[in-house]
Amino acid sequence: MTAQTVRVELAGDGGSDRSYDITVGQGILASVGTLLADAGCRRAVAIADAAVVSSHAEKVVTSLQAAGIETLPIEVASGESSKAAGEAARIWGALAEAAVDRKTHVVAIGGGVVGDLAGFVAATYVRGLAVWQIPTTLVAQVDSAIGGKTGINLPAGKNLVGCFWQPRGVVSDIESLATLPLRELRSGLAEVVKYGMIRDEPFFRWLETHVDEITAATPTAVHHIILTSSRHKAEVVSQDEHETTGLRAILNYGHTFAHAFESATGYGRFLHGEAVSLGMAAAARLACRLGRIDAETAERQDRLLAALGLPIDFANVASSLSTDELLAIMRRDKKAISGQLRFVLPTRLGHVELVDGIDPAAVVDVLAAKA
Ligand SMILES: NC(=O)c1ccc[n+]([C@@H]2O[C@H](COP(=O)([O-])OP(=O)(O)OC[C@H]3O[C@@H](n4cnc5c(N)ncnc54)[C@H](O)[C@@H]3O)[C@@H](O)[C@H]2O)c1
Ligand SMILES: [Zn+2]
Structure with a gap:
């Protein structure tokens, strides 16, 4: 190759x-x-x-x-x-x-x-x-x-x-x-799915149809994944090198929830990519709750993450943690502005937006699997 x-x-x-x-x-x-x-x-x-x-x-x-x-x-x-x-x-x-x-x-x-x-x-x-x-x-x-x-x-x-x-x-x-241990490889795949969700629907579909090759880590599949992901990161960084225009922030899709799960579990329970997988699952549900995407889109993302061996049951994770603590961590998130809840949320497969001032009640409902 x-x-x-x-x-x-x-x-x-x-x-x-x-x-x-x-x-x-x-x-x-x-x-x-x-x-x-x-x-x-x-x-x-x-x-x-x-x-x-x-x-x-x-x-x-x-x-x-x-x-x-x-x-x-x-x-x-x-x-x-x-x-x-x-x-x-x-x-x-x-x-x-x-x-x-x-x-x-x-x-x-x-x-x-x-x-x-x-x-x-x-x-x-x-x-x-x-x-x-x-x-x-x-x-x-x-x-x-x-x-x-x-x-x-x-x-x-x-x-x-x-x-x-x-x-x-x-x-x-x-x-x-x-x-590389399999668990570490899977952790990286969460960020790969992220690129599909935030800016590349055809790539998301390619991932869906190549799960066997990806989990078997065939050189062709791995090469394609790294090249495509590198191109996305490179383009976003080129356009917003120092995270000043808000574009680079889309790379944080799933990460507000992920950081809360990582922090509340003392960074010992999940690898970063596992937390990102849980975080994307939660963010997609929040987007559903706010009427930004339909349930089928969230389910497609869940199915792909699960097929790649990544965790998606964020509600189960959240149920063992304090919702107040999770919310407090999300309010302190580096991307938050003056304690307001801010999330990167999908509007469809392959597109996300940065959304400010999200109602905490909606986040609580999502974490409790009531949405
Ligand atoms: N700078 C950025 O933009 C950015 C973005 C995302 C994450 N990060 C940071 O990256 C870190 C996580 O990176 P990571 O997941 O690569 O973790 P890591 O560097 O800890 O590597 C994971 C594990 O794999 C081992 N390892 C590395 N290469 C190996 C190989 N080829 N074969 C066998 N074992 C190998 C390491 O010893 C380690 O135990 C975090 O500190 C995070 O904050 C930075
Ligand atoms: Zn990350």
Whole structure:
């Protein structure tokens, strides 16, 4: 399968073009060295998730060295707890000790955790090093590695510290997903269904008719999914890089509910994509309750999510949690304005709108499965 690219078009910054390519292919980690050498890189720091060091990151490091790039490997412990100030400080220290200069490039190899952490370290060390994202989870390949959001968590909340720092390029090798646990793969599929719901009805229909290939993770299906999702994320980011026009907010479809489910369960019960699946199921029901879509549309979304092995029974989840707490979290959502409830809701398959001032009673009814 030949590698294909998706361009993320970005407005120039003081005359420099910040646009970059996402390359999607099979067995392309060995090409990373040439890619960076062609971009003028002579020294690199390869920051990798411990879980992918021997399986994937070593291939990247070997290819960098083969291209004449002096490379410092840094390993990061797997898991969300690495997205923390202490870990960023440890890596800043390692960069200082290695006398890393402004021309050094950072290469992030792993899922969203390493991508966000390494991106943040790259953005902040000596006021900014070039960073390349080499995502190895489906979540990272279809979402987090694209668009330049970087950050770390604080005890007070997730992603509270961070900045926009666009990568120089993204390399998504579908082969790296071969080692990914099934549950993590499914989690990524929730964000894939999201793209169909928010802006691509034909893609939604393609997903519906290719469930067997997708769950079997055939290279052709996975390649199509990553390429299409990358194109959607790239287009949205190009049009609203810093989330100022409201367009980028459509990427948060299902996420207001999802964040509430994740937060109320202490982030320990659901993977992010599982929470997004529950959140999209709830958002579609809310859209029904408000007369924006018919029940059949919500049911179609439910059927696809369930066929892909994702959870949809949000009412059962909500019944074990405090509705008041869920509402309070949703009111504090980063996208909420002065405590008003705000949701991204579908109007039909393939189209969503940002809706303000939603009646809390409607949300309570939906959570209680009364709608
Ligand atoms: N920056 C953004 O725009 C953005 C968007 C969405 C999510 N995120 C962030 O991304 C993070 C979630 O990303 P994630 O789901 O990739 O989680 P993750 O990085 O924790 O990876 C999930 C698990 O898979 C393991 N892993 C990674 N690649 C593997 C591989 N190829 N084979 C086997 N195991 C592998 C990891 O060690 C980890 O245990 C969250 O911190 C979230 O806030 C950021
Ligand atoms: Zn998400």
